[in-house]
Amino acid sequence: MKRKISTKRITLDAVLTALALIIFIIELQFPEIVPIPGVKLGLANVITLIAIFKLGPVDGLIILILRIVMGSIFSGRIIAMLYSLAGGLLCFLVTVFLKKIVSKSQIWVCGVLGAIAHNLGQILVAILITQTPALLSYLPILIVSAVITGAFTGGIATVVLEQRF
Amino acid sequence: MIKTKTWIIIFACLLAVSGGLSLWIFLKPVGGTVANIYVDGKCVRSVDLSIVTETYEFTIDTHNGTNRIRVEEGRISVVEADCPDKTCVHTGWISDSAAPICCLPHKLVIKIEKDKKAGDDVPDAVSK
Structure with missing residues:
Protein backbone atom coordinates (compact mmCIF):
# COMPACT_ATOMS: atom_id res chain seq x y z
CA MET A 1 0.00 0.00 0.00
CA LYS A 2 2.37 2.68 -1.22
CA ARG A 3 1.00 6.15 -1.35
CA LYS A 4 2.42 9.27 -2.81
CA ILE A 5 3.00 11.99 -0.29
CA SER A 6 0.58 14.51 -1.67
CA THR A 7 0.02 18.07 -0.53
CA LYS A 8 -3.48 17.08 0.50
CA ARG A 9 -2.13 14.35 2.76
CA ILE A 10 0.45 16.62 4.39
CA THR A 11 -2.19 19.28 4.96
CA LEU A 12 -4.71 16.85 6.41
CA ASP A 13 -2.09 15.36 8.75
CA ALA A 14 -1.03 18.83 9.84
CA VAL A 15 -4.59 19.99 10.48
CA LEU A 16 -5.41 16.84 12.45
CA THR A 17 -2.18 17.16 14.47
CA ALA A 18 -3.04 20.76 15.27
CA LEU A 19 -6.57 19.74 16.27
CA ALA A 20 -5.27 16.92 18.48
CA LEU A 21 -2.82 19.29 20.14
CA ILE A 22 -5.49 21.90 20.82
CA ILE A 23 -7.80 19.28 22.31
CA PHE A 24 -4.94 17.87 24.38
CA ILE A 25 -3.91 21.28 25.77
CA ILE A 26 -7.49 22.36 26.50
CA GLU A 27 -8.19 19.10 28.29
CA LEU A 28 -5.14 19.67 30.51
CA GLN A 29 -6.61 22.96 31.71
CA PHE A 30 -9.53 21.24 33.37
CA PRO A 31 -9.04 20.25 36.98
CA GLU A 32 -8.72 16.57 37.70
CA ILE A 33 -12.07 15.03 38.55
CA VAL A 34 -10.61 11.92 40.16
CA PRO A 35 -7.28 12.19 41.96
CA ILE A 36 -5.89 9.03 40.50
CA PRO A 37 -2.86 9.16 38.24
CA GLY A 38 -3.81 8.22 34.71
CA VAL A 39 -7.53 8.92 34.91
CA LYS A 40 -8.42 11.37 32.18
CA LEU A 41 -10.84 11.67 29.30
CA GLY A 42 -8.24 11.36 26.57
CA LEU A 43 -10.27 13.34 24.05
CA ALA A 44 -7.28 13.69 21.75
CA ASN A 45 -7.65 9.99 20.97
CA VAL A 46 -10.72 10.92 18.92
CA ILE A 47 -8.34 12.47 16.39
CA THR A 48 -6.05 9.42 16.40
CA LEU A 49 -9.06 7.17 15.76
CA ILE A 50 -10.32 9.38 12.94
CA ALA A 51 -6.86 9.47 11.39
CA ILE A 52 -6.38 5.71 11.59
CA PHE A 53 -9.77 4.95 10.06
CA LYS A 54 -9.90 7.77 7.54
CA LEU A 55 -6.28 8.15 6.47
CA GLY A 56 -4.65 4.87 7.51
CA PRO A 57 -2.32 3.63 10.24
CA VAL A 58 0.78 5.45 8.99
CA ASP A 59 -0.86 8.87 9.16
CA GLY A 60 -2.45 7.92 12.47
CA LEU A 61 0.95 7.05 13.91
CA ILE A 62 2.55 10.25 12.62
CA ILE A 63 -0.22 12.39 14.13
CA LEU A 64 -0.12 10.47 17.41
CA ILE A 65 3.63 10.78 17.91
CA LEU A 66 3.72 14.45 16.86
CA ARG A 67 0.88 15.22 19.26
CA ILE A 68 2.52 13.44 22.19
CA VAL A 69 5.95 14.96 21.65
CA MET A 70 4.70 18.50 21.05
CA GLY A 71 2.01 18.20 23.70
CA SER A 72 4.57 17.23 26.35
CA ILE A 73 6.82 20.11 25.36
CA PHE A 74 4.03 22.70 25.24
CA SER A 75 2.60 21.64 28.58
CA GLY A 76 6.01 21.37 30.26
CA ARG A 77 5.53 17.72 31.12
CA ILE A 78 8.60 16.28 29.46
CA ILE A 79 8.83 13.42 31.96
CA ALA A 80 5.24 12.51 31.20
CA MET A 81 6.22 11.97 27.57
CA LEU A 82 7.50 8.49 28.35
CA TYR A 83 4.18 7.48 29.92
CA SER A 84 2.21 9.03 27.09
CA LEU A 85 4.33 7.35 24.43
CA ALA A 86 4.02 3.92 26.03
CA GLY A 87 0.27 4.30 26.42
CA GLY A 88 -0.23 5.93 23.06
CA LEU A 89 1.72 3.33 21.09
CA LEU A 90 -0.02 0.42 22.81
CA CYS A 91 -3.38 2.07 22.15
CA PHE A 92 -2.34 2.57 18.52
CA LEU A 93 -1.37 -1.10 18.05
CA VAL A 94 -4.65 -2.31 19.54
CA THR A 95 -6.65 0.07 17.36
CA VAL A 96 -4.85 -0.94 14.18
CA PHE A 97 -5.39 -4.59 15.02
CA LEU A 98 -9.09 -4.03 15.81
CA LYS A 99 -9.59 -2.07 12.61
CA LYS A 100 -9.61 -5.38 10.77
CA ILE A 101 -12.34 -6.95 12.89
CA VAL A 102 -14.78 -4.17 13.73
CA SER A 103 -17.49 -2.78 11.49
CA LYS A 104 -17.91 0.90 10.78
CA SER A 105 -20.50 1.36 13.49
CA GLN A 106 -18.31 -0.42 16.04
CA ILE A 107 -15.41 1.99 15.97
CA TRP A 108 -16.19 2.93 19.57
CA VAL A 109 -14.91 -0.55 20.53
CA CYS A 110 -11.45 0.63 19.45
CA GLY A 111 -11.89 3.59 21.77
CA VAL A 112 -12.61 1.33 24.74
CA LEU A 113 -9.94 -1.32 24.12
CA GLY A 114 -7.49 1.37 23.04
CA ALA A 115 -8.04 3.26 26.28
CA ILE A 116 -7.51 0.07 28.28
CA ALA A 117 -4.30 -0.61 26.36
CA HIS A 118 -3.22 2.99 26.92
CA ASN A 119 -3.67 2.77 30.68
CA LEU A 120 -2.02 -0.63 30.79
CA GLY A 121 1.02 0.75 28.94
CA GLN A 122 1.25 3.71 31.27
CA ILE A 123 1.02 1.62 34.39
CA LEU A 124 3.69 -0.79 33.14
CA VAL A 125 6.07 2.08 32.43
CA ALA A 126 5.25 3.61 35.81
CA ILE A 127 6.07 0.31 37.52
CA LEU A 128 9.33 0.02 35.60
CA ILE A 129 10.34 3.61 36.35
CA THR A 130 9.39 3.71 40.03
CA GLN A 131 10.27 0.06 40.67
CA THR A 132 6.97 -0.24 42.53
CA PRO A 133 4.83 -3.25 41.58
CA ALA A 134 2.20 -2.00 44.06
CA LEU A 135 1.13 0.52 41.43
CA LEU A 136 -0.64 -2.42 39.82
CA SER A 137 -3.33 -1.87 42.45
CA TYR A 138 -4.43 1.08 40.33
CA LEU A 139 -5.09 -1.17 37.34
CA PRO A 140 -8.73 -2.09 38.11
CA ILE A 141 -9.82 1.51 38.66
CA LEU A 142 -7.92 2.53 35.53
CA ILE A 143 -9.78 -0.14 33.56
CA VAL A 144 -13.10 1.19 34.87
CA SER A 145 -12.04 4.66 33.84
CA ALA A 146 -10.82 3.42 30.44
CA VAL A 147 -14.09 1.65 29.62
CA ILE A 148 -16.12 4.78 30.40
CA THR A 149 -13.85 7.37 28.81
CA GLY A 150 -13.01 5.08 25.89
CA ALA A 151 -16.69 4.51 25.11
CA PHE A 152 -17.20 8.27 25.19
CA THR A 153 -14.26 9.24 22.96
CA GLY A 154 -14.80 6.21 20.73
CA GLY A 155 -18.46 7.17 20.42
CA ILE A 156 -17.50 10.65 19.26
CA ALA A 157 -15.10 9.18 16.69
CA THR A 158 -17.81 6.79 15.45
CA VAL A 159 -20.28 9.64 14.98
CA VAL A 160 -17.71 11.82 13.22
CA LEU A 161 -16.59 9.00 10.91
CA GLU A 162 -20.19 8.35 9.88
CA GLN A 163 -20.31 11.82 8.34
CA ARG A 164 -19.08 12.35 4.85
CA PHE A 165 -16.06 14.60 4.72
CA MET B 1 -17.10 -10.02 13.08
CA GLY B 31 -3.33 -4.07 58.30
CA GLY B 32 -0.25 -1.92 58.49
CA THR B 33 0.40 1.45 59.98
CA VAL B 34 3.80 2.26 58.56
CA ALA B 35 4.06 4.69 55.69
CA ASN B 36 7.11 3.87 53.64
CA ILE B 37 8.27 6.54 51.24
CA TYR B 38 10.05 5.29 48.18
CA VAL B 39 12.06 7.30 45.71
CA ASP B 40 13.28 5.48 42.63
CA GLY B 41 12.19 2.20 44.20
CA LYS B 42 14.35 2.75 47.29
CA CYS B 43 12.74 3.39 50.65
CA VAL B 44 14.11 6.70 51.90
CA ARG B 45 11.95 7.20 54.97
CA SER B 46 9.46 5.32 57.13
CA VAL B 47 6.88 6.83 59.41
CA ASP B 48 4.87 4.77 61.86
CA LEU B 49 1.53 6.52 61.62
CA SER B 50 0.15 4.85 64.73
CA ILE B 51 2.56 6.63 67.07
CA VAL B 52 2.17 10.06 65.52
CA THR B 53 0.41 12.43 67.89
CA GLU B 54 1.29 15.81 66.48
CA THR B 55 0.97 16.98 62.91
CA TYR B 56 4.27 17.65 61.26
CA GLU B 57 5.71 18.16 57.81
CA PHE B 58 8.92 17.29 56.08
CA THR B 59 10.34 17.60 52.61
CA ILE B 60 11.60 14.82 50.40
CA ASP B 61 14.11 15.89 47.77
CA THR B 62 14.32 13.74 44.69
CA HIS B 63 16.48 14.21 41.62
CA ASN B 64 13.46 15.53 39.79
CA GLY B 65 11.92 17.81 42.37
CA THR B 66 10.64 18.08 45.91
CA ASN B 67 7.54 16.87 47.70
CA ARG B 68 6.32 18.31 50.99
CA ILE B 69 4.71 15.60 53.07
CA ARG B 70 2.38 16.08 56.03
CA VAL B 71 1.88 13.47 58.70
CA GLU B 72 -1.08 13.41 61.06
CA GLU B 73 -2.36 10.90 63.54
CA GLY B 74 -2.85 7.79 61.49
CA ARG B 75 -2.59 9.34 58.08
CA ILE B 76 -0.21 10.85 55.56
CA SER B 77 -0.46 13.05 52.50
CA VAL B 78 1.56 15.12 50.08
CA VAL B 79 0.67 18.76 50.61
CA GLU B 80 2.98 20.39 48.11
CA ALA B 81 4.93 19.29 45.09
CA ASP B 82 6.71 21.08 42.31
CA CYS B 83 5.69 18.55 39.71
CA PRO B 84 3.49 19.70 36.83
CA ASP B 85 0.50 17.44 37.41
CA LYS B 86 0.05 17.58 41.23
CA THR B 87 -1.70 14.23 41.20
CA CYS B 88 0.05 13.26 44.43
CA VAL B 89 -1.34 16.35 46.15
CA HIS B 90 -4.83 15.72 44.83
CA THR B 91 -4.75 12.12 46.02
CA GLY B 92 -5.06 13.52 49.52
CA TRP B 93 -4.72 11.52 52.69
CA ILE B 94 -4.09 7.82 52.82
CA SER B 95 -4.21 5.86 56.03
CA ASP B 96 -4.91 2.23 55.45
CA SER B 97 -5.36 1.40 51.81
CA ALA B 98 -3.51 -0.76 49.36
CA ALA B 99 -3.44 2.03 46.79
CA PRO B 100 -0.29 4.11 47.20
CA ILE B 101 0.17 7.84 46.73
CA CYS B 102 2.44 8.31 43.78
CA CYS B 103 4.15 11.20 42.16
CA LEU B 104 5.17 9.79 38.82
CA PRO B 105 7.23 12.77 37.65
CA HIS B 106 9.38 12.54 40.79
CA LYS B 107 9.31 8.72 40.94
CA LEU B 108 8.05 9.03 44.52
CA VAL B 109 5.67 6.49 46.04
CA ILE B 110 4.15 6.41 49.53
CA LYS B 111 2.89 3.01 50.54
CA ILE B 112 1.23 1.79 53.71
CA GLU B 113 2.92 -1.40 54.88
CA LYS B 114 3.33 -3.56 57.93
CA ASP B 115 7.04 -3.06 58.48
CA LYS B 116 9.43 -0.18 58.42
CA LYS B 117 11.71 -0.27 55.44
CA ALA B 118 13.94 2.63 56.47
CA GLY B 119 15.07 4.48 59.58
CA ASP B 120 12.71 6.80 61.38
CA ASP B 121 14.00 10.25 60.76
CA VAL B 122 17.25 9.69 58.98
CA PRO B 123 16.56 9.95 55.29
CA ASP B 124 19.48 7.89 54.02
CA ALA B 125 19.68 5.51 56.93
CA VAL B 126 22.93 3.58 57.07
CA SER B 127 21.56 0.86 59.29
CA LYS B 128 19.65 -1.77 57.39
Whole structure:
Protein backbone atom coordinates (compact mmCIF):
# COMPACT_ATOMS: atom_id res chain seq x y z
CA MET A 1 0.00 0.00 0.00
CA LYS A 2 2.37 2.68 -1.22
CA ARG A 3 1.00 6.15 -1.35
CA LYS A 4 2.42 9.27 -2.81
CA ILE A 5 3.00 11.99 -0.29
CA SER A 6 0.58 14.51 -1.67
CA THR A 7 0.02 18.07 -0.53
CA LYS A 8 -3.48 17.08 0.50
CA ARG A 9 -2.13 14.35 2.76
CA ILE A 10 0.45 16.62 4.39
CA THR A 11 -2.19 19.28 4.96
CA LEU A 12 -4.71 16.85 6.41
CA ASP A 13 -2.09 15.36 8.75
CA ALA A 14 -1.03 18.83 9.84
CA VAL A 15 -4.59 19.99 10.48
CA LEU A 16 -5.41 16.84 12.45
CA THR A 17 -2.18 17.16 14.47
CA ALA A 18 -3.04 20.76 15.27
CA LEU A 19 -6.57 19.74 16.27
CA ALA A 20 -5.27 16.92 18.48
CA LEU A 21 -2.82 19.29 20.14
CA ILE A 22 -5.49 21.90 20.82
CA ILE A 23 -7.80 19.28 22.31
CA PHE A 24 -4.94 17.87 24.38
CA ILE A 25 -3.91 21.28 25.77
CA ILE A 26 -7.49 22.36 26.50
CA GLU A 27 -8.19 19.10 28.29
CA LEU A 28 -5.14 19.67 30.51
CA GLN A 29 -6.61 22.96 31.71
CA PHE A 30 -9.53 21.24 33.37
CA PRO A 31 -9.04 20.25 36.98
CA GLU A 32 -8.72 16.57 37.70
CA ILE A 33 -12.07 15.03 38.55
CA VAL A 34 -10.61 11.92 40.16
CA PRO A 35 -7.28 12.19 41.96
CA ILE A 36 -5.89 9.03 40.50
CA PRO A 37 -2.86 9.16 38.24
CA GLY A 38 -3.81 8.22 34.71
CA VAL A 39 -7.53 8.92 34.91
CA LYS A 40 -8.42 11.37 32.18
CA LEU A 41 -10.84 11.67 29.30
CA GLY A 42 -8.24 11.36 26.57
CA LEU A 43 -10.27 13.34 24.05
CA ALA A 44 -7.28 13.69 21.75
CA ASN A 45 -7.65 9.99 20.97
CA VAL A 46 -10.72 10.92 18.92
CA ILE A 47 -8.34 12.47 16.39
CA THR A 48 -6.05 9.42 16.40
CA LEU A 49 -9.06 7.17 15.76
CA ILE A 50 -10.32 9.38 12.94
CA ALA A 51 -6.86 9.47 11.39
CA ILE A 52 -6.38 5.71 11.59
CA PHE A 53 -9.77 4.95 10.06
CA LYS A 54 -9.90 7.77 7.54
CA LEU A 55 -6.28 8.15 6.47
CA GLY A 56 -4.65 4.87 7.51
CA PRO A 57 -2.32 3.63 10.24
CA VAL A 58 0.78 5.45 8.99
CA ASP A 59 -0.86 8.87 9.16
CA GLY A 60 -2.45 7.92 12.47
CA LEU A 61 0.95 7.05 13.91
CA ILE A 62 2.55 10.25 12.62
CA ILE A 63 -0.22 12.39 14.13
CA LEU A 64 -0.12 10.47 17.41
CA ILE A 65 3.63 10.78 17.91
CA LEU A 66 3.72 14.45 16.86
CA ARG A 67 0.88 15.22 19.26
CA ILE A 68 2.52 13.44 22.19
CA VAL A 69 5.95 14.96 21.65
CA MET A 70 4.70 18.50 21.05
CA GLY A 71 2.01 18.20 23.70
CA SER A 72 4.57 17.23 26.35
CA ILE A 73 6.82 20.11 25.36
CA PHE A 74 4.03 22.70 25.24
CA SER A 75 2.60 21.64 28.58
CA GLY A 76 6.01 21.37 30.26
CA ARG A 77 5.53 17.72 31.12
CA ILE A 78 8.60 16.28 29.46
CA ILE A 79 8.83 13.42 31.96
CA ALA A 80 5.24 12.51 31.20
CA MET A 81 6.22 11.97 27.57
CA LEU A 82 7.50 8.49 28.35
CA TYR A 83 4.18 7.48 29.92
CA SER A 84 2.21 9.03 27.09
CA LEU A 85 4.33 7.35 24.43
CA ALA A 86 4.02 3.92 26.03
CA GLY A 87 0.27 4.30 26.42
CA GLY A 88 -0.23 5.93 23.06
CA LEU A 89 1.72 3.33 21.09
CA LEU A 90 -0.02 0.42 22.81
CA CYS A 91 -3.38 2.07 22.15
CA PHE A 92 -2.34 2.57 18.52
CA LEU A 93 -1.37 -1.10 18.05
CA VAL A 94 -4.65 -2.31 19.54
CA THR A 95 -6.65 0.07 17.36
CA VAL A 96 -4.85 -0.94 14.18
CA PHE A 97 -5.39 -4.59 15.02
CA LEU A 98 -9.09 -4.03 15.81
CA LYS A 99 -9.59 -2.07 12.61
CA LYS A 100 -9.61 -5.38 10.77
CA ILE A 101 -12.34 -6.95 12.89
CA VAL A 102 -14.78 -4.17 13.73
CA SER A 103 -17.49 -2.78 11.49
CA LYS A 104 -17.91 0.90 10.78
CA SER A 105 -20.50 1.36 13.49
CA GLN A 106 -18.31 -0.42 16.04
CA ILE A 107 -15.41 1.99 15.97
CA TRP A 108 -16.19 2.93 19.57
CA VAL A 109 -14.91 -0.55 20.53
CA CYS A 110 -11.45 0.63 19.45
CA GLY A 111 -11.89 3.59 21.77
CA VAL A 112 -12.61 1.33 24.74
CA LEU A 113 -9.94 -1.32 24.12
CA GLY A 114 -7.49 1.37 23.04
CA ALA A 115 -8.04 3.26 26.28
CA ILE A 116 -7.51 0.07 28.28
CA ALA A 117 -4.30 -0.61 26.36
CA HIS A 118 -3.22 2.99 26.92
CA ASN A 119 -3.67 2.77 30.68
CA LEU A 120 -2.02 -0.63 30.79
CA GLY A 121 1.02 0.75 28.94
CA GLN A 122 1.25 3.71 31.27
CA ILE A 123 1.02 1.62 34.39
CA LEU A 124 3.69 -0.79 33.14
CA VAL A 125 6.07 2.08 32.43
CA ALA A 126 5.25 3.61 35.81
CA ILE A 127 6.07 0.31 37.52
CA LEU A 128 9.33 0.02 35.60
CA ILE A 129 10.34 3.61 36.35
CA THR A 130 9.39 3.71 40.03
CA GLN A 131 10.27 0.06 40.67
CA THR A 132 6.97 -0.24 42.53
CA PRO A 133 4.83 -3.25 41.58
CA ALA A 134 2.20 -2.00 44.06
CA LEU A 135 1.13 0.52 41.43
CA LEU A 136 -0.64 -2.42 39.82
CA SER A 137 -3.33 -1.87 42.45
CA TYR A 138 -4.43 1.08 40.33
CA LEU A 139 -5.09 -1.17 37.34
CA PRO A 140 -8.73 -2.09 38.11
CA ILE A 141 -9.82 1.51 38.66
CA LEU A 142 -7.92 2.53 35.53
CA ILE A 143 -9.78 -0.14 33.56
CA VAL A 144 -13.10 1.19 34.87
CA SER A 145 -12.04 4.66 33.84
CA ALA A 146 -10.82 3.42 30.44
CA VAL A 147 -14.09 1.65 29.62
CA ILE A 148 -16.12 4.78 30.40
CA THR A 149 -13.85 7.37 28.81
CA GLY A 150 -13.01 5.08 25.89
CA ALA A 151 -16.69 4.51 25.11
CA PHE A 152 -17.20 8.27 25.19
CA THR A 153 -14.26 9.24 22.96
CA GLY A 154 -14.80 6.21 20.73
CA GLY A 155 -18.46 7.17 20.42
CA ILE A 156 -17.50 10.65 19.26
CA ALA A 157 -15.10 9.18 16.69
CA THR A 158 -17.81 6.79 15.45
CA VAL A 159 -20.28 9.64 14.98
CA VAL A 160 -17.71 11.82 13.22
CA LEU A 161 -16.59 9.00 10.91
CA GLU A 162 -20.19 8.35 9.88
CA GLN A 163 -20.31 11.82 8.34
CA ARG A 164 -19.08 12.35 4.85
CA PHE A 165 -16.06 14.60 4.72
CA MET B 1 -17.10 -10.02 13.08
CA ILE B 2 -18.17 -9.76 16.69
CA LYS B 3 -21.68 -8.45 17.29
CA THR B 4 -22.15 -5.09 18.96
CA LYS B 5 -24.23 -6.79 21.63
CA THR B 6 -21.34 -9.14 22.44
CA TRP B 7 -18.95 -6.20 22.78
CA ILE B 8 -21.36 -4.46 25.15
CA ILE B 9 -21.66 -7.61 27.27
CA ILE B 10 -17.86 -8.03 27.34
CA PHE B 11 -17.36 -4.43 28.44
CA ALA B 12 -20.15 -4.60 31.02
CA CYS B 13 -18.54 -7.69 32.56
CA LEU B 14 -15.13 -6.02 32.48
CA LEU B 15 -16.60 -2.94 34.14
CA ALA B 16 -18.26 -5.00 36.86
CA VAL B 17 -15.18 -7.11 37.58
CA SER B 18 -12.69 -4.26 37.64
CA GLY B 19 -15.13 -2.05 39.52
CA GLY B 20 -15.50 -4.68 42.20
CA LEU B 21 -11.76 -5.26 42.29
CA SER B 22 -10.96 -1.59 42.70
CA LEU B 23 -13.52 -1.20 45.48
CA TRP B 24 -11.94 -4.15 47.21
CA ILE B 25 -8.44 -2.73 46.77
CA PHE B 26 -9.36 0.75 47.97
CA LEU B 27 -11.51 -0.33 50.91
CA LYS B 28 -9.61 -3.37 52.15
CA PRO B 29 -7.37 -2.48 55.07
CA VAL B 30 -3.77 -3.55 54.59
CA GLY B 31 -3.33 -4.07 58.30
CA GLY B 32 -0.25 -1.92 58.49
CA THR B 33 0.40 1.45 59.98
CA VAL B 34 3.80 2.26 58.56
CA ALA B 35 4.06 4.69 55.69
CA ASN B 36 7.11 3.87 53.64
CA ILE B 37 8.27 6.54 51.24
CA TYR B 38 10.05 5.29 48.18
CA VAL B 39 12.06 7.30 45.71
CA ASP B 40 13.28 5.48 42.63
CA GLY B 41 12.19 2.20 44.20
CA LYS B 42 14.35 2.75 47.29
CA CYS B 43 12.74 3.39 50.65
CA VAL B 44 14.11 6.70 51.90
CA ARG B 45 11.95 7.20 54.97
CA SER B 46 9.46 5.32 57.13
CA VAL B 47 6.88 6.83 59.41
CA ASP B 48 4.87 4.77 61.86
CA LEU B 49 1.53 6.52 61.62
CA SER B 50 0.15 4.85 64.73
CA ILE B 51 2.56 6.63 67.07
CA VAL B 52 2.17 10.06 65.52
CA THR B 53 0.41 12.43 67.89
CA GLU B 54 1.29 15.81 66.48
CA THR B 55 0.97 16.98 62.91
CA TYR B 56 4.27 17.65 61.26
CA GLU B 57 5.71 18.16 57.81
CA PHE B 58 8.92 17.29 56.08
CA THR B 59 10.34 17.60 52.61
CA ILE B 60 11.60 14.82 50.40
CA ASP B 61 14.11 15.89 47.77
CA THR B 62 14.32 13.74 44.69
CA HIS B 63 16.48 14.21 41.62
CA ASN B 64 13.46 15.53 39.79
CA GLY B 65 11.92 17.81 42.37
CA THR B 66 10.64 18.08 45.91
CA ASN B 67 7.54 16.87 47.70
CA ARG B 68 6.32 18.31 50.99
CA ILE B 69 4.71 15.60 53.07
CA ARG B 70 2.38 16.08 56.03
CA VAL B 71 1.88 13.47 58.70
CA GLU B 72 -1.08 13.41 61.06
CA GLU B 73 -2.36 10.90 63.54
CA GLY B 74 -2.85 7.79 61.49
CA ARG B 75 -2.59 9.34 58.08
CA ILE B 76 -0.21 10.85 55.56
CA SER B 77 -0.46 13.05 52.50
CA VAL B 78 1.56 15.12 50.08
CA VAL B 79 0.67 18.76 50.61
CA GLU B 80 2.98 20.39 48.11
CA ALA B 81 4.93 19.29 45.09
CA ASP B 82 6.71 21.08 42.31
CA CYS B 83 5.69 18.55 39.71
CA PRO B 84 3.49 19.70 36.83
CA ASP B 85 0.50 17.44 37.41
CA LYS B 86 0.05 17.58 41.23
CA THR B 87 -1.70 14.23 41.20
CA CYS B 88 0.05 13.26 44.43
CA VAL B 89 -1.34 16.35 46.15
CA HIS B 90 -4.83 15.72 44.83
CA THR B 91 -4.75 12.12 46.02
CA GLY B 92 -5.06 13.52 49.52
CA TRP B 93 -4.72 11.52 52.69
CA ILE B 94 -4.09 7.82 52.82
CA SER B 95 -4.21 5.86 56.03
CA ASP B 96 -4.91 2.23 55.45
CA SER B 97 -5.36 1.40 51.81
CA ALA B 98 -3.51 -0.76 49.36
CA ALA B 99 -3.44 2.03 46.79
CA PRO B 100 -0.29 4.11 47.20
CA ILE B 101 0.17 7.84 46.73
CA CYS B 102 2.44 8.31 43.78
CA CYS B 103 4.15 11.20 42.16
CA LEU B 104 5.17 9.79 38.82
CA PRO B 105 7.23 12.77 37.65
CA HIS B 106 9.38 12.54 40.79
CA LYS B 107 9.31 8.72 40.94
CA LEU B 108 8.05 9.03 44.52
CA VAL B 109 5.67 6.49 46.04
CA ILE B 110 4.15 6.41 49.53
CA LYS B 111 2.89 3.01 50.54
CA ILE B 112 1.23 1.79 53.71
CA GLU B 113 2.92 -1.40 54.88
CA LYS B 114 3.33 -3.56 57.93
CA ASP B 115 7.04 -3.06 58.48
CA LYS B 116 9.43 -0.18 58.42
CA LYS B 117 11.71 -0.27 55.44
CA ALA B 118 13.94 2.63 56.47
CA GLY B 119 15.07 4.48 59.58
CA ASP B 120 12.71 6.80 61.38
CA ASP B 121 14.00 10.25 60.76
CA VAL B 122 17.25 9.69 58.98
CA PRO B 123 16.56 9.95 55.29
CA ASP B 124 19.48 7.89 54.02
CA ALA B 125 19.68 5.51 56.93
CA VAL B 126 22.93 3.58 57.07
CA SER B 127 21.56 0.86 59.29
CA LYS B 128 19.65 -1.77 57.39
